[in-house]
Amino acid sequence: MSINEVQDEIIEEFGLLAGDRESTIFYIMELGQKLEALPEEHQIDDNLIKGCQSKVWLVTKFEGGKVFFHADSNTDITKGLISILIRVLSGRTTAEIQQADLYFIEKIGMNNVIGSQRSNGFAAMIKQMKLFAFAYQAKAASEQSSN
Amino acid sequence: MLDIAKIREEFPILHQEVNGFPLVYFDNAATSQKPKKVIEALVKYYEGTNSNVHRGAHTLASQATEQFEQTREAARAFLNASSTEEVIFTKGTTEGLNLVASSFGRSQIQEGDEVIISTMEHHSNIVPWQILCEEKKAILKVIPMTDEGELIFEEYEKLLSEKTKLVSIVHVSNSLGTINPIKQYIDLAHRYGAVVMVDGAQSSPHFQLDVQDLDCDFFVFSAHKIYGPTGMGVLYGKKALLEKMPPYLGGGEMIKEVTFEKTTYNDLPFKFEAGTPNIGDTIALKYALDFMNEIGREKIAAHEQDLLAYATEQMKAIDRVKIIGEARNKVGVISFNVEGMHHFDVGMLMDANGIAIRTGHHCTQPLMHRLGIDGTVRASFAIYNTKEEVDRMVGSLRKIIAKFAK
Numbered sequence: 001m002s003i004n005e006v007q008d009e010i011i012e013e014f015g016l017l018a019g020d021r022e023s024t025i026f027y028i029m030e031l032g033q034k035l036e037a038l039p040e041e042h043q044i045d046d047n048l049i050k051g052c053q054s055k056v057w058l059v060t061k062f063e064g065g066k067v068f069f070h071a072d073s074n075t076d077i078t079k080g081l082i083s084i085l086i087r088v089l090s091g092r093t094t095a096e097i098q099q100a101d102l103y104f105i106e107k108i109g110m111n112n113v114i115g116s117q118r119s120n121g122f123a124a125m126i127k128q129m130k131l132f133a134f135a136y137q138a139k140a141a142s143e144q145s146s147n
Numbered sequence: 148m149l150d151i152a153k154i155r156e157e158f159p160i161l162h163q164e165v166n167g168f169p170l171v172y173f174d175n176a177a178t179s180q181k182p183k184k185v186i187e188a189l190v191k192y193y194e195g196t197n198s199n200v201h202r203g204a205h206t207l208a209s210q211a212t213e214q215f216e217q218t219r220e221a222a223r224a225f226l227n228a229s230s231t232e233e234v235i236f237t238k239g240t241t242e243g244l245n246l247v248a249s250s251f252g253r254s255q256i257q258e259g260d261e262v263i264i265s266t267m268e269h270h271s272n273i274v275p276w277q278i279l280c281e282e283k284k285a286i287l288k289v290i291p292m293t294d295e296g297e298l299i300f301e302e303y304e305k306l307l308s309e310k311t312k313l314v315s316i317v318h319v320s321n322s323l324g325t326i327n328p329i330k331q332y333i334d335l336a337h338r339y340g341a342v343v344m345v346d347g348a349q350s351s352p353h354f355q356l357d358v359q360d361l362d363c364d365f366f367v368f369s370a371h372k373i374y375g376p377t378g379m380g381v382l383y384g385k386k387a388l389l390e391k392m393p394p395y396l397g398g399g400e401m402i403k404e405v406t407f408e409k410t411t412y413n414d415l416p417f418k419f420e421a422g423t424p425n426i427g428d429t430i431a432l433k434y435a436l437d438f439m440n441e442i443g444r445e446k447i448a449a450h451e452q453d454l455l456a457y458a459t460e461q462m463k464a465i466d467r468v469k470i471i472g473e474a475r476n477k478v479g480v481i482s483f484n485v486e487g488m489h490h491f492d493v494g495m496l497m498d499a500n501g502i503a504i505r506t507g508h509h510c511t512q513p514l515m516h517r518l519g520i521d522g523t524v525r526a527s528f529a530i531y532n533t534k535e536e537v538d539r540m541v542g543s544l545r546k547i548i549a550k551f552a553k
Contacts, residue, residue, distance in 0.1 A: 020167075021166045021167070021499045022166070022496070022499035022500065025495055025496055025499050026496075026550065029492060029496075029551060033551075033553075053491070054489070054491055074489055074521075075489035075491045075492050076488070076489065076492045076551065077491065077492050077495055078491075114495075
């Protein structure tokens with residue numbers, strides 16, 4: 001499924017919640033509780049995303065030209081939020097991640113649901129994920145040119 | 148009996164739905180809501196009186212000055228200070244603390260001197276003293292606390308010595324609700340010749356104050372926590388101390404005469420009020436003080452104690468809820484955590500139920516470290532809150548726990 005197909009799927013799922021704030025938060029928290037926990041050795045300060053009020057640890061793997069994300073957080077809502085981003089962006093090429101237009105955020109009215117402070121944290125997560133993609137791409141390019 | 152329904156009518160903001168539920172406002176320790184009379188006073192001032200104070204060559208200016216100074220008299224009476232010269236208008240508690248740290252602190256604290264604060268201070272009663280102590284090479288000492296959230300008087304006694312120049316402690320903890328037996332702390336500090344500052348941000352909304360009886364040297368509070376406007380506060384200081392202190396800010400209002408060679412300063416309290424003050428909010432503060440006086444501070448305290456007792460009992464009956472801060476004397480503040488849930492998640496779900504509470508470290512990170520936690524959920528009550536609202540909170544909490552607590 002393409003990034004946009006996954007986004008459309010998310011928009012449809014959130015559409016079923018009909019804008020009810022409580023159900024939407026419940027849903028995000030449930031997604032968070034389903035996210036596989038990150039081993040404790042990865043829950044270190046070096047892996048924290050800066051700009052989040054809660055603690056969000058993000059680790060990455062670069063395999064076969066694709067970036068894989070794993071994350072955890074000390075709060076279920078934040079865990080739910082990063083799990084949505086992982087669903088959209090993990091296992092994609094560096095170019096796909098960098099170019100991704102994440103229109104689902106506005107479509108599902110995310111900012112209204114999570115409020116402005118958490119929206120800033122959410123934006124920080126996206127920025128960090130795109131940065132990783134950029135770094136892997138730059139690294140791959142420099143390895144290629146040195147070969 | 149107080150007619151709380153009638154009191155609630157005076158607060159327009161309370162009558163609305165948030166996220167589809169009638170608002171329950173339990174974030175009063177952060178800021179209280181404002182009665183109509185305070186809001187109307189602001190509008191009336193800007194519509195009818197707006198003029199700069201203390202330089203009245205015209206009628207409106209003298210009206211504005213008169214109303215402005217009426218607030219000073221009302222604030223004096225609120226604190227039972229002996230004179231309006233001892234009542235200085237500030238931006239709020241934080242500025243009052245910084246004013247004293249900067250003016251009294253810089254002029255009186257020397258290398259090797261000691262300043263004492265407590266474990267349960269708000270950051271605004273920590274950071275100004277840290278800055279001062281760093282600059283002066285003075286030493287900052289901290290009164291320890293029990294697990295229940297009470298300061299340990301015997302340990303305080305051990306910290307005091309002839310080196311202690313200043314003690315600055317919180318009257319009521321914003322995070323735990325603990326009412327510190329402040330008079331005892333003041334008396335003991337005075338025996339060592341130390342000056343005592345009291346952070347009254349969280350005591351001023353809840354019970355009767357008497358700075359002469361307490362015999363504190365400085366006392367600060369914020370208007371916005373006592374049903375008044377934001378951006379306005381009061382610093383009380385004993386006249387003899389204030390007279391000796393150098394100005395905090397230089398500018399208009401605070402001078403007697405300025406030449407390029409030398410400036411002489413204005414008398415108290417104006418020496419500490421440089422620049423055009425926050426006139427509108429200051430005038431409106433009087434209406435907040437009137438509001439509290441009309442109900443009566445004993446009655447406010449009694450109502451909030453009643454709510455606290457009721458809420459504490461209800462909360463303790465919920466499985467997985469742990470109340471943080473169980474001092475014997477508390478104001479209407481309940482800090483708590485839910486076992487297996489993060490306080491942010493609890494707060495967000497309660498907000499979805501229309502219940503406004505605060506989550507996080509409440510600007511008391513050292514206190515959180517002492518308790519070994521990174522934050523709490525905090526419900527804090529005011530005169531307009533009811534037992535039905537407590538029931539709403541308890542119901543919401545039970546639902547959240549049943550669904551999410553792991």
